[in-house]
Amino acid sequence: MTDITLSPENSLRHGESLFRVRQLQDNVEARPAPSRIAEPARLNPLPSKAYFFWLMAPAIILLACISIYPFFWMIYMSLHEVDIGSATWNNFENFTKLFTDTRYLKGWALLFQYSLMCLALQIGIGVFLAVVLNGARFEKVLVTALLMPMMMAPIVAGLVWYFLYNGTFGWYHWLFQSLGLLDAKSILASPNTAMLGIVLVDVWQWTPLITLITLAGLKRVPQDQLEANMVDGASPLRNFFSVTLPNLYPVLLIAVMLRFMDNFRFIDSALVLTGGGPGNATKILPIYLFEVSFKFFKLGRGAAIALTLLVVTIILGMILVKVFDRQQTRKI
Amino acid sequence: MASRDVVQYETPLTRGFRWFSGVFIALYLVWTLLPILVMFVSSFKDLLEAFKIPAVGDWSGVGVFFDFTPTLKHYRDLFVNLDFSRYMANSLVAAGGSAVISVILGSMAAYSLSRIDFRGKSDLFFWIISTRMAPVVAVMVPLYAIFRSLDLVGTLPGLILAYTTFNLPFAIWILKGFFDNVPYAIEEAQMVDGATRFQAFVAILPLVAPGIGAFIVLCILFAWNDFLFAAIIGSGGAKTLPVATRELVQPQNIQWGSIMAAGVVTTLPMMLLGLVIRRYLVTGLTMGAVKE
Numbered sequence: 001m002t003d004i005t006l007s008p009e010n011s012l013r014h015g016e017s018l019f020r021v022r023q024l025q026d027n028v029e030a031r032p033a034p035s036r037i038a039e040p041a042r043l044n045p046l047p048s049k050a051y052f053f054w055l056m057a058p059a060i061i062l063l064a065c066i067s068i069y070p071f072f073w074m075i076y077m078s079l080h081e082v083d084i085g086s087a088t089w090n091n092f093e094n095f096t097k098l099f100t101d102t103r104y105l106k107g108w109a110l111l112f113q114y115s116l117m118c119l120a121l122q123i124g125i126g127v128f129l130a131v132v133l134n135g136a137r138f139e140k141v142l143v144t145a146l147l148m149p150m151m152m153a154p155i156v157a158g159l160v161w162y163f164l165y166n167g168t169f170g171w172y173h174w175l176f177q178s179l180g181l182l183d184a185k186s187i188l189a190s191p192n193t194a195m196l197g198i199v200l201v202d203v204w205q206w207t208p209l210i211t212l213i214t215l216a217g218l219k220r221v222p223q224d225q226l227e228a229n230m231v232d233g234a235s236p237l238r239n240f241f242s243v244t245l246p247n248l249y250p251v252l253l254i255a256v257m258l259r260f261m262d263n264f265r266f267i268d269s270a271l272v273l274t275g276g277g278p279g280n281a282t283k284i285l286p287i288y289l290f291e292v293s294f295k296f297f298k299l300g301r302g303a304a305i306a307l308t309l310l311v312v313t314i315i316l317g318m319i320l321v322k323v324f325d326r327q328q329t330r331k332i
Numbered sequence: 333m334a335s336r337d338v339v340q341y342e343t344p345l346t347r348g349f350r351w352f353s354g355v356f357i358a359l360y361l362v363w364t365l366l367p368i369l370v371m372f373v374s375s376f377k378d379l380l381e382a383f384k385i386p387a388v389g390d391w392s393g394v395g396v397f398f399d400f401t402p403t404l405k406h407y408r409d410l411f412v413n414l415d416f417s418r419y420m421a422n423s424l425v426a427a428g429g430s431a432v433i434s435v436i437l438g439s440m441a442a443y444s445l446s447r448i449d450f451r452g453k454s455d456l457f458f459w460i461i462s463t464r465m466a467p468v469v470a471v472m473v474p475l476y477a478i479f480r481s482l483d484l485v486g487t488l489p490g491l492i493l494a495y496t497t498f499n500l501p502f503a504i505w506i507l508k509g510f511f512d513n514v515p516y517a518i519e520e521a522q523m524v525d526g527a528t529r530f531q532a533f534v535a536i537l538p539l540v541a542p543g544i545g546a547f548i549v550l551c552i553l554f555a556w557n558d559f560l561f562a563a564i565i566g567s568g569g570a571k572t573l574p575v576a577t578r579e580l581v582q583p584q585n586i587q588w589g590s591i592m593a594a595g596v597v598t599t600l601p602m603m604l605l606g607l608v609i610r611r612y613l614v615t616g617l618t619m620g621a622v623k624e
Contacts, residue, residue, distance in 0.1 A: 051529055052444035059441035059500060060456075066497045067463040070474035077474060129360060132353035144610065145361060148368055150617070151606035153557035155574045156595040159581065160371045163588060169383040171370060171397070177388045204364065212614045216622050236346065254621045265467045268559040272578065286469045293473050294564055306470035317465040321458055324621050 077303035094304035107285035115263040126210025146208040158269030191281035217251035257320040375592035376402040406593035423572040430495035431551035438503025446511035464501035486568035494565045495555040510540045546612035573598040
């Protein structure tokens with residue numbers, strides 16, 4: 001008799017049918033039957049991969065229509081001078097111009113500056129907060145209170161902070177001035193501080209995510225290692241750096257990558273806060289792209305910029321998925 | 333937690349740290365909740381009261397913040413004069429529509445991806461997730477051109493389709509993790525009992541139902557809070573709450589009261605929903621990489 005294992009992996013690996021019970025039944029039927037066996041009213045249809053492909057198809061086709069098709073459009077547009085209703089080939093001019101476009105190059109620099117400032121503050125504050133909150137009294141309530149900013153639409157967050165930063169009636173502006181940190185100019189009005197202004201909003205909104213991720217990681221730090229270390233006489237500080245932190249690296253890596261990509265993805269709050277100004281002090285690349293495409297409607301140039309931004313994000317994404325995979329095999 | 337059982341003696345250092353951490357948590361709470369409080373309170377203030385602020389360095393003047401007579405004027409304004417009920421309906425339809433489409437199609441795809449193996453599966457998977465990671469502005473350039481040629485700009489179906497670009501891959505990615513946790517043996521048992529494959533699939537749905545529910549909510553949250561797609565693709569006929577809120581900001585004569593009230597209207601439902609799905613939040617926001 002053939003093997004009758006039911007595990008899907010086994011049968012699938014040999015490209016055979018998923019569902020072996022029927023064959024077993026057939027074998028039984030093949031023997032000389034003592035009496036007539038009634039046919040079951042309905043047989044299970046022979047399962048096949050085709051069934052699953054059909055189940056998958058609607059989602060895949062829809063996704064292809066709204067992602068692959070636009071992707072080819074983007075490539076097409078990036079090679080043309082696009083006007084309403086017309087597109088003329090322009091010999092890679094969209095791309096060659098990018099190398100001399102100082103605002104484009106500065107956009108990259110500012111984007112990385114922005115992301116790194118956000119990340120440094122978020123990781124620093126977020127991890128410390130998680131360590132302090134872990135096992136604290138009212139942990140659940142406190143964490144829930146911390147979640148609130150994340151639920152807010154980034155555009156609304158931007159507007160509220162715009163109000164708080166306002167040079168004549170903003171409460172934070174009043175606070176900064178009273179503390180002697182700022183002169184009469186609002187934080188967003190001066191090119192030196194505007195970047196910090198938009199970074200603070202991102203930090204306000206997304207540090208809780210880092211805290212949540214770190215808290216989830218902290219719950220999985222092996223307690224026996226901590227105890228062994230403590231029995232050996234390590235101080236709590238030493239304990240943190242030699243046991244807790246190394247155990248946190250995998251989740252922190254995920255947190256960093258996610259935030260990094262989100263800084264590339266979303267510009268809502270920065271758009272209302274400064275819109276790239278003053279001057280071009282906060283014109284990070286996505287904002288510049290937004291302007292080129294939807295303010296000046298140079299869709300061809302916009303597509304070229306978008307393509308470069310997309311490629312960098314996809315490379316980041318590949319790294320992230322690699323990290324995910326390693327995580328899942330480690331069963332964290 | 334086991335570590336509590338190990339006796340740790342109080343030293344001045346640890347006590348200092350405890351104090352410091354308490355103060356830090358308190359300060360952080362204030363910093364985190366203050367903007368939200370200001371938004372809520374300002375939405376009930378009359379225009380002039382919202383602009384009242386103490387002189388620089390006048391710390392005792394902070395009380396001015398609470399010195400006002402609450403008014404519902406701004407909310408009335410939004411819904412009576414400004415058509416916010418229609419924007420809210422738009423938001424609801426666009427976010428809900430894309431969430432339901434994404435989760436239905438997504439759960440079918442996720443189930444299949446979780447049950448079979450084929451060559452190129454990891455590539456397919458990476459493609460799916462990369463569509464979710466793409467910068468919104470970058471995706472929007474070609475999408476806008478296509479939607480314009482299809483006359484989808486400014487319509488709710490266009491907006492639903494646009495939101496599906498990020499909600500569908502999210503749903504597939506997250507729900508696959510859910511189906512991976514359901515043992516295949518359950519379906520097998522169903523099929524031995526005479527269920528068809530599809531009936532077996534339906535039979536395991538209750539097991540993943542809480543997760544699916546939570547992710548419908550999360551998809552709604554992403555779409556509801558979106559601004560860029562709504563501003564570009566939905567401009568005109570399908571104005572959603574974030575766009576309408578943003579439009580209240582005029583170069584002159586900024587109506588802060590109305591803006592704050594609109595902010596509350598946009599934010600409050602999502603905060604409540606966020607609390608409802610609190611348990612799935614970390615999983616959702618980290619795309620399933622971190623589980624609580």
